Amino acid sequence: MHPRLDDLLGSLHVVTLPMVTRFRGITVREAALLPGPRGWTEFAPFPEYGDAEAAAWLAAAIDFGWGAEPARRRDRIPVNATVPALPAEGVAALLARFPGCRTAKVKVAEPGQRLADDVDRVRAVRRALGPEGRIRIDANAAWNVDEAEHALRALSPFDLEYAEQPCARLDELAELRQRIRDLAIPIAADESVRKADDPLEVARAGAADLLVIKAAPLGGITRALSIVQEAGLPAVVSSAIDTSVGLAMGAALAAALPELPYDCGLGTAALLAADVTASPLVPEDGTVAVRRIEPSAALLAEHAAPVDREAWWRARIERCWSCSPPRPDRV
Template sequence: MTEPVPPLSELLASARVVALPLATRFRGVDVREAVVFEGPEGWTEFSPFAEYGDEEAATWLAAAIDFGWTPQPAPVRTEIPVNATVPAVAAASVPAVLARFDGCRTAKVKVAEPGQTLADDVARVRAVREAMGPEGRIRIDANAAWNLDEAEHAIHALAEFDLEYVEQPCASIDELAELRRRVTYMGVPIAADESVRKAEDPLAVARAGAADLLVVKAQPLGGVRRALAIVAESGLPAVVSSALDTSIGLAMGVTLAAALPELEFDCGLGTASLFTADIVNPPLTPRGGVLPVGRATPDAGALDSLAAADDRRDWWLDRLARCHALLGARE
């Protein structure tokens, strides 16, 4: 945090814990929980995934406080092109998923799902290519699930679908660097996500020459300004993505994408289309493949109707308090 951490009472005064249902299971969940609260600059979100420890989650809270209490960098564009996100669904379900993303010319396809096979991935990506046609752009995301040889084999199997890039195929920077060397002749770029947002040194992957581009997310990196600094120092192109945020958290990502000097790739900020309900009305979903730049404000009725159960509310507010204490100790 570059500014003093506001008192916990100031965060709790407006804090609401919400539970948003998903149309398709994603990242192992059917419901996405989050805390939203209002600062002097507007509404903001704290939504680290449930399995993350407090030290990691505290960085997400730093981002939320920065967005709610500090003026943000000026935008250099008024709308953000975004991609569709295809969970690890059966190939037959692909058209229905893509139909939720109005006008998107790019799709990010989840692969390497536990319990599935490479044949499942090939069938899913083939279905996306058939649905989007030859001009559609397809990127895949393995969430670091492959080892080096598995990744090389999978890229060979999927390269026929004209991949825009492969996101985090392997876990370690050394593996990414070696894989990048092995697949250079195929012209398939390597993108780093977890090697940026979950790393003690988010710039190590760039220094190692282990990626062609970075995937950056505002909450895990501690806020818009810190993410901008990481991209600038890396010298690599960046894709701004979400962490399955509500529309309020997505507005933070949109703010980041809007402030980047260059935006070569469609951004992964269309994920509100994966929800069947959201706390913003209308939700921040793509129209004609783009999102407008600006903050989002929750609908009072939606905050009530999508409120988490009492035990989940208490769990999240206790977590918020612990992370707030950690931020205070960092000052």
């Protein structure tokens, strides 16, 4: 069973949610929410993504709202704190929004900042977490190989759990892995999975030690599970600053994985100053529950996007549908 385009557009709610800090260059997060027979679901690719790429996010939303959910292997998911590229003095207050989290993912290589800023930020995180805390960094493919090696050697004293997408290309990642063998810092692939024509190529190329998996850009939970199985690499499930509805999709994916060796990036509702539910999927004792989210009608109304933005999302859904009618059996 799958919906018609008219079904989607007729039940659409577009929201604009304020954030507690700038992240990925934005201070508000827009998302389109849809009620399906299996529960509420979310379509929220970032505005700069093209229609062909965003079509996978629509397929994932339909899969989660209309398709069958895989069996759960766990009911709670351990999550990491997410630290944007903020000044070091703001780290402690930001981490307080992630109670019980033993791991922090720290954004680095922010445009306009220096490596010294990254070092100061990671040092502040290590100070806040203590020696037993886990720190991973995410460069969002911003470095070339030389820059990445230099940065990782500067950051290695802080005992990094792994470095996420330090470089853009697979050959760069593979070369970097060889250059930093003495540092024993694993390389995680994110963009090389979710933005690739062939998400399995990163594993075949020996370019990463683990995968960062996001359900929405990969077309849904079913396809994401298949990619992890075929890649044969450990996986950590992450999010894209989703509302609690979108995070529920990620939690369902994490709950279905046979193994979950890493804390997941599914605590990002803590970065939102508002949400669509009175019971947001925020970290509690370092974990989030695996559960469906029912938005509040009052909060949907309070945070409804302006008319022009709703029209923009409607037109986007129509275009993504035209790219390839997204159906659960095609993801």
